Amino acid sequence: MTGLPHTTVAEMIRRRLDQLTPTERKAALILLGNYPVPGLQTVAQFAKQADVSNPTILRLISKLGFSAYADFQQRLRDELEARLRSPLTKDILGQDGKGAAEIPAFAKYWESVSSALAASMHLIRPSEFDGAIALLADDRRPVTILGGRLTSSLALQAFLHLRELRSNVTLIDSQTATWAEHLLGVTASNTYLLFDIRRYQDDVIRVGQEAAARGAKIILVTDEWLSPLSAVAEHVFALRIAVNSNWDSFAPISVLIEAMIARLSAQRWPEVKTRMEELESIRRRLDTR
Amino acid sequence: MTGLPHTTVAEMIRRRLDQLTPTERKAALILLGNYPVPGLQTVAQFAKQADVSNPTILRLISKLGFSAYADFQQRLRDELEARLRSPLTKDILGQDGKGAAEIPAFAKYWESVSSALAASMHLIRPSEFDGAIALLADDRRPVTILGGRLTSSLALQAFLHLRELRSNVTLIDSQTATWAEHLLGVTASNTYLLFDIRRYQDDVIRVGQEAAARGAKIILVTDEWLSPLSAVAEHVFALRIAVNSNWDSFAPISVLIEAMIARLSAQRWPEVKTRMEELESIRRRLDTR
DNA sequence: AGACGGCTGTACTAAATTTAACAGATCGGA
DNA sequence: TCCGATCTGTTAAATTTAGTACAGCCGTCT
Numbered sequence: 001m002t003g004l005p006h007t008t009v010a011e012m013i014r015r016r017l018d019q020l021t022p023t024e025r026k027a028a029l030i031l032l033g034n035y036p037v038p039g040l041q042t043v044a045q046f047a048k049q050a051d052v053s054n055p056t057i058l059r060l061i062s063k064l065g066f067s068a069y070a071d072f073q074q075r076l077r078d079e080l081e082a083r084l085r086s087p088l089t090k091d092i093l094g095q096d097g098k099g100a101a102e103i104p105a106f107a108k109y110w111e112s113v114s115s116a117l118a119a120s121m122h123l124i125r126p127s128e129f130d131g132a133i134a135l136l137a138d139d140r141r142p143v144t145i146l147g148g149r150l151t152s153s154l155a156l157q158a159f160l161h162l163r164e165l166r167s168n169v170t171l172i173d174s175q176t177a178t179w180a181e182h183l184l185g186v187t188a189s190n191t192y193l194l195f196d197i198r199r200y201q202d203d204v205i206r207v208g209q210e211a212a213a214r215g216a217k218i219i220l221v222t223d224e225w226l227s228p229l230s231a232v233a234e235h236v237f238a239l240r241i242a243v244n245s246n247w248d249s250f251a252p253i254s255v256l257i258e259a260m261i262a263r264l265s266a267q268r269w270p271e272v273k274t275r276m277e278e279l280e281s282i283r284r285r286l287d288t289r
Numbered sequence: 290m291t292g293l294p295h296t297t298v299a300e301m302i303r304r305r306l307d308q309l310t311p312t313e314r315k316a317a318l319i320l321l322g323n324y325p326v327p328g329l330q331t332v333a334q335f336a337k338q339a340d341v342s343n344p345t346i347l348r349l350i351s352k353l354g355f356s357a358y359a360d361f362q363q364r365l366r367d368e369l370e371a372r373l374r375s376p377l378t379k380d381i382l383g384q385d386g387k388g389a390a391e392i393p394a395f396a397k398y399w400e401s402v403s404s405a406l407a408a409s410m411h412l413i414r415p416s417e418f419d420g421a422i423a424l425l426a427d428d429r430r431p432v433t434i435l436g437g438r439l440t441s442s443l444a445l446q447a448f449l450h451l452r453e454l455r456s457n458v459t460l461i462d463s464q465t466a467t468w469a470e471h472l473l474g475v476t477a478s479n480t481y482l483l484f485d486i487r488r489y490q491d492d493v494i495r496v497g498q499e500a501a502a503r504g505a506k507i508i509l510v511t512d513e514w515l516s517p518l519s520a521v522a523e524h525v526f527a528l529r530i531a532v533n534s535n536w537d538s539f540a541p542i543s544v545l546i547e548a549m550i551a552r553l554s555a556q557r558w559p560e561v562k563t564r565m566e567e568l569e570s571i572r573r574r575l576d577t578r
Numbered sequence: 579a580g581a582c583g584g585c586t587g588t589a590c591t592a593a594a595t596t597t598a599a600c601a602g603a604t605c606g607g608a
Numbered sequence: 609t610c611c612g613a614t615c616t617g618t619t620a621a622a623t624t625t626a627g628t629a630c631a632g633c634c635g636t637c638t
Contacts (some may be wrong), residue, residue, distance in 0.1 A: 014412055017513070018515055021584085021586085024585095032411040032412060032529075033408035035411060041366065042626085043626060054587085054588090054626085054627090055586080056585095056587080059586095069626060070626085073329075077329055081323055084324075105418070106413060106418055106545075106548040113406075117399070117402075124393075126394075150449050152449070153442050154446075156441065156442040156445055157539065160438070161439070244551075245554065246555070247550055251544050258536065258539065261534070265535045265536065266535065269535070310614085331594085331596085332597090333594090342617045344617070347596080358595090
């Protein structure tokens with residue numbers, strides 16, 4: 001068999017992604033997302049899957065340097081054959097030019113995150129999810145968000161997005177000194193969204209306990225080893241965050257946050273939409289430069 | 290999505306292998322030998338590879354129960370897709386005991402994120418990744434991190450973790466007023482890590498351009514539509530963040546950050562370890578309560 | 579405001595592919 | 609050796625597919 005040109009089609013796309021027009025890029029991304037299956041279909045099928053027109057596909061493969069769609073497909077099949085033949089069937093054709101098909105460093109990590117993500121999804125009970133959503137959707141319940149030293153980025157993510165959807169959302173920042181004030185007015189109508197993972201942080205735990213003691217309902221996002229706060233929380237999401245690294249992955253937690261945002265956003269789109277439009281116009285007015 | 294019949298074409302062939310005529314068997318074995326690539330070619334190509342005539346192939350796939358060659362190919366592609374999919378989605382649409390168990394809301398979102406994640410991984414060029422790592426690993430180069438309105442949580446994540454690994458890391462906060470000062474001392478030995486996604490933010494862009502003008506090297510993390518900053522950036526990571534929601538997913542970006550952290554951490558574990566231990570002891574001493 | 583250049587889809591043509599029909603070849607049995 | 613049944617390839621028809629030309633559209637620049 002003839003030696004394979006050592007650049008994959010995927011690689012070719014990556015390199016020229018910025019030279020492609022928007023719709024071409026759309027198609028290219030569909031291909032990369034389910035690589036290489038879409039490219040093995042007919043032009044029409046590929047086009048339909050990418051929701052672009054027939055010629056866009058042709059122009060795309062032409063820009064990639066193929067003189068005919070058939071050539072393009074042939075190349076994909078050759079790659080596929082080489083890939084399936086190797087014992088490392090599992091790899092995601094990362095092999096970059098230089099000979100030995102070494103898997104790039106990030107690909108291994110990626111793989112490990114994917115599996116943590118899958119595991120995490122199964123750890124979520126739908127009823128728990130719905131319960132938390134109901135709490136967060138309730139406009140009359142103020143929401144307070146808090147994270148630990150490293151997880152504060154997750155708290156921030158939740159805060160920034162939730163703030164777009166509803167009012168009465170507060171992020172407790174890292175200034176421990178001010179925390180007492182936050183707790184002062186807490187009653188049973190408060191909702192707390194807390195992030196606490198391994199090496200559970202004393203101060204976060206204490207805030208949670210105090211809030212719980214005052215009747216607030218707590219949504220806790222933690223890891224599989226369970227923060228002590230799970231004892232007092234109304235809804236507990238214990239995700240799998242251990243991955244192939246010295247550090248835990250925040251991705252599962254991040255996706256959970258996003259899933260909640262997506263759900264909330266979809267659930268009450270009309271209100272959310274007008275809210276966002278108003279926010280936008282206010283921002284524009286303020287942004288006088 | 291229609292459920293896949295759980296018998297593969299390969300199995301169908303093996304089961305009826307003895308009912309096939311000699312030439313048909315010859316073709317069937319070629320298919321099994323390089324499964325499923327030969328079947329993804331045209332009839333003529335497949336026939337030539339098996340050294341049989343055109344109609345023999347047709348009769349073969351007809352005996353397997355397909356009414357058209359196109360159906361046969363579609364089945365092969367479906368199998369291939371299921372097989373190549375990451376472990377995440379494998380079990381979602383797989384055997385789920387209780388019949389047509391309705392997929393919970395968040396599971397659909399999860400599915401969509403996982404595909405964005407897979408696509409994003411393909412979009413990363415190993416050399417680009419290594420180049421960025423080299424910049425971030427260089428202790429002599431100060432690193433400045435900046436994100437936009439929503440992406441500031443990502444900037445924070447990168448900051449909090451990178452700070453554990455090395456010194457000279459700065460996060461530019463949202464106080465636009467102070468930005469000028471940050472730029473004042475910028476030279477060619479500075480490294481900027483910027484996050485800029487759709488609805489690219491003017492101020493972030495200007496900071497990046499100014500830094501670039503002063504010779505700083507820029508690592509840009511953006512989306513598939515490419516921030517204008519990609520023109521001036523040394524390393525560009527264009528990830529796929531569009532998902533089944535009104536909001537983009539930060540997960541791919543988050544995972545990229547983590548992959549970098551993991552790599553940096555592994556690359557120089559001894560130094561990192563002592564650094565973290567020192568940090569820890571200092572924190573303990575400060576934390577007098 | 580108007581013109582221009584690039585992007586994108588529709589409509590169409592030409593080519594290649596699948597599929598059906600037919601004829602030759604091969605083998606076994608009487 | 610001849611017949612019949614089965615297998616196989618060649619040829620031709622029909623359908624699909626790839627590829628092309630053209631026109632509308634959108635944004636941009638003057």
